[in-house]
Amino acid sequence: MIGHQDLAVRTLGPCRIDSPLAERLAARETTQHSVEEDDRILFDDTLSMAGTRGVPVDQLPSLEPGGPRKRIYFDPAKTRVGIVTCGGLCPGLNDVIRGLVLELCRHYGVRRIVGFRNGYRGFIPHYGEDVVDLSPEVVQHIDDEGGTILGTSRGVQDPEEIVDALERLAINILFVIGGDGTIRGAMEVVRVIQERGLKIAVVGVPKTIDNDIPYIDQSFGFQTAMAEATKSIHAASVEARSAPGGVGLVKLMGRHSGFIACYSVLAKDDADYVLIPEVPFALHGERGFLEHLRRRVEDRGHAVVVVAEGAGQEHIEEHEPGRDASGNVRLGDVGRLLRRLITEHLDDAKVENNVRYFDPSYAIRSVPANPYDSAYCLRLAHAAVHAAMAGRTEVIVARRRRRFVHIPMPLAVSRRNHVDPLGDLWMSVLEATGQPVRFE
Numbered sequence: 478m479i480g481h482q483d484l485a486v487r488t489l490g491p492c493r494i495d496s497p498l499a500e501r502l503a504a505r506e507t508t509q510h511s512v513e514e515d516d517r518i519l520f521d522d523t524l525s526m527a528g529t530r531g532v533p534v535d536q537l538p539s540l541e542p543g544g545p546r547k548r549i550y551f552d553p554a555k556t557r558v559g560i561v562t563c564g565g566l567c568p569g570l571n572d573v574i575r576g577l578v579l580e581l582c583r584h585y586g587v588r589r590i591v592g593f594r595n596g597y598r599g600f601i602p603h604y605g606e607d608v609v610d611l612s613p614e615v616v617q618h619i620d621d622e623g624g625t626i627l628g629t630s631r632g633v634q635d636p637e638e639i640v641d642a643l644e645r646l647a648i649n650i651l652f653v654i655g656g657d658g659t660i661r662g663a664m665e666v667v668r669v670i671q672e673r674g675l676k677i678a679v680v681g682v683p684k685t686i687d688n689d690i691p692y693i694d695q696s697f698g699f700q701t702a703m704a705e706a707t708k709s710i711h712a713a714s715v716e717a718r719s720a721p722g723g724v725g726l727v728k729l730m731g732r733h734s735g736f737i738a739c740y741s742v743l744a745k746d747d748a749d750y751v752l753i754p755e756v757p758f759a760l761h762g763e764r765g766f767l768e769h770l771r772r773r774v775e776d777r778g779h780a781v782v783v784v785a786e787g788a789g790q791e792h793i794e795e796h797e798p799g800r801d802a803s804g805n806v807r808l809g810d811v812g813r814l815l816r817r818l819i820t821e822h823l824d825d826a827k828v829e830n831n832v833r834y835f836d837p838s839y840a841i842r843s844v845p846a847n848p849y850d851s852a853y854c855l856r857l858a859h860a861a862v863h864a865a866m867a868g869r870t871e872v873i874v875a876r877r878r879r880r881f882v883h884i885p886m887p888l889a890v891s892r893r894n895h896v897d898p899l900g901d902l903w904m905s906v907l908e909a910t911g912q913p914v915r916f917e
């Protein structure tokens with residue numbers, strides 16, 4: 478069970494410098510829309526969960542609110558900042574970079590910001606990467622493009638060498654924009670910073686199109702990626718309805734978590750089946766997926782199947798799971814497997830069929846953020862700057878139940894966020910598709 482110690486945020490030291498934002502904060506108080514800096518945000522949000530703690534209200538587990546502080550730790554005029562993006566692409570990376578730079582420069586008066594190129598390898602001399610000077614002029618329109626102007630990479634790098642680079646460049650604050658791997662890497666960097674007795678803040682902005690980082694509301698870029706995915710579902714539906722025995726099959730990203738598959742199906746209510754990693758399914762037999770699909774095609778003349786890339790891995794026999802440079806398990810191709818099995822099964826049953834396979838793959842994550850995600854990215858960037866200037870470290874900024882909060886990095890990587898097979902989201906998916914609760 479999560480307790481106080483899991484939610485405690487580390488700081489570099491007391492805040493002794495008046496914030497340039499102090500004047501406009503004077504009238505702030507906790508309301509429905511903001512939380513005062515000394516207040517706390519409750520971790521549990523139901524009576525039953527809070528009740529099982531059996532402690533007085535002021536001892537309930539709570540999170541530190543995000544947002545500006547009246548006094549800060551770093552002196553803006555003497556603060557040097559680094560930014561790095563790591564891991565897979567996600568819509569909104571450029572928005573976050575832009576938001577960090579604009580907030581640091583325009584509101585805090587920080588003048589020296591550098592971007593490290595191509596993820597953590599940008600710190601390592603051996604790769605010969607340059608650093609990029611970042612200013613409001615450089616970042617002004619970068620949000621018009623997908624990807625990240627800094628580049629990104631996978632692959633573990635030596636934290637000692639990363640901290641060497643931070644020391645060489647006299648960096649006081651490092652912003653890391655990345656997923657669970659990036660956060661684990663950042664924790665290693667924090668460890669070395671501590672061992673060397675340095676006062677460098679490391680603050681993360683969590684990035685994941687899979688939406689698999691826990692304790693936060695939907696991650697930035699998710700809505701954009703999900704909206705892109707709906708285009709393929711629509712195309713699959715059109716193809717399926719336009720051919721005798723049409724089956725539209727769409728494979729979407731989602732290694733361990735089927736959020737993109739679920740939400741895009743709810744948004745484009747055209748799918749008959751959704752298969753996700755969290756809900757194992759049987760392929761064969763009377764109550765298996767293939768037989769159910771056959772009956773659906775015979776009854777209605779067509780069907781649409783959406784599968785998350787991490788689903789049904791247990792059915793992929795020849796696959797020897799290797800790992801990518803970051804240590805992530807390489808998945809077998811469930812899309813191709815299903816295309817073959819569906820065709821064979823319908824052929825064997827003498828059901829006329831036309832299976833059309835869609836794999837939008839990188840197309841859903843390489844696009845620019847939509848306006849909702851852009852606004853969200855900007856607000857996350859603001860929260861990250863506020864946290865770092867106030868000396869918070871080993872922390873990510875996140876929105877949880879619509880409040881901006883500081884989540885300690887160890888908690889953010891302590892588990893993965895999954896679609897709960899007993900939860901409301903999966904229930905809605907079952908209602909939308911009409912598929913059975915289990916294929917068994």
Ligand SMILES: Nc1ncnc2c1ncn2[C@@H]1O[C@H](COP(=O)(O)OP(=O)(O)O)[C@@H](O)[C@H]1O
Binds near residue numbers: 633
């Ligand atoms: N356990 C770890 N310790 C240190 N660095 C890690 C760890 N896991 C991943 N990283 C590094 O973080 C970066 C991004 O990780 P990756 O898994 O590729 O993407 P993401 O951050 O999106 O999960 C890579 O450079 C990777 O080597």
Ligand SMILES: O=P(O)(O)OC[C@H]1O[C@](O)(COP(=O)(O)O)[C@@H](O)[C@@H]1O
Binds near residue numbers: 658684730805842
């Ligand atoms: O081919 P790549 O770049 O390794 O990325 C593929 C993976 O990246 C993702 O888009 C996101 O993964 P990360 O959050 O670990 O970067 C997954 O959905 C997908 O499996």
Ligand SMILES: [Mg+2]
Binds near residue numbers: 564656657658
């Ligand atoms: Mg990851």
